[in-house]
Amino acid sequence: MNGPTKTQLWSGRVMSALVVLFFLFDGVTKLLRLPPVMEATTRLGYSESSVVVIGVIALVCTVLYAIPATAALGAVLLTGFLGGALATNLRVGSPILSHTLFPVYVGVLLWAGLLLRRPRLRVVIPGGVAERT
Numbered sequence: 001m002n003g004p005t006k007t008q009l010w011s012g013r014v015m016s017a018l019v020v021l022f023f024l025f026d027g028v029t030k031l032l033r034l035p036p037v038m039e040a041t042t043r044l045g046y047s048e049s050s051v052v053v054i055g056v057i058a059l060v061c062t063v064l065y066a067i068p069a070t071a072a073l074g075a076v077l078l079t080g081f082l083g084g085a086l087a088t089n090l091r092v093g094s095p096i097l098s099h100t101l102f103p104v105y106v107g108v109l110l111w112a113g114l115l116l117r118r119p120r121l122r123v124v125i126p127g128g129v130a131e132r133t
Contacts, residue, residue: 003119004116004117017113019078020065037051044088044092058081061077061078064077065077071114071117072114078110086104089102
């Protein structure tokens with residue numbers, strides 16, 4: 001399998017950058033314990049003491065995703081993080097399209113960005129194009 005085209009590479013970089021910026025913002029606002037973030041997180045059923053821990057986890061996973069050598073590991077970890085966000089929103093009865101499925105939208109962007117940058121990873125996606133031998 002050949003490397004990405006220039007368009008694929010830059011599209012993937014832009015998508016990945018959006019994901020990284022989103023998670024950096026999310027993690028930093030949790031570390032800073034901003035009042036709106038504290039209110040929103042506790043409204044979802046989490047204790048105030050867990051907000052910083054959630055922020056640290058988000059930032060660590062984001063850094064792993066941002067580093068090319070560990071991007072796939074970061075993508076897997078962020079996917080788990082997003083699964084927890086989806087489950088939380090489902091549990092509290094958040095609106096489906098705007099809140100509950102938002103982690104799915106971010107996850108699609110996350111993986112699309114990575115797969116555009118690293119086409120060799122497409123072999124792990126069911127139905128993906130495998131390298132012919």
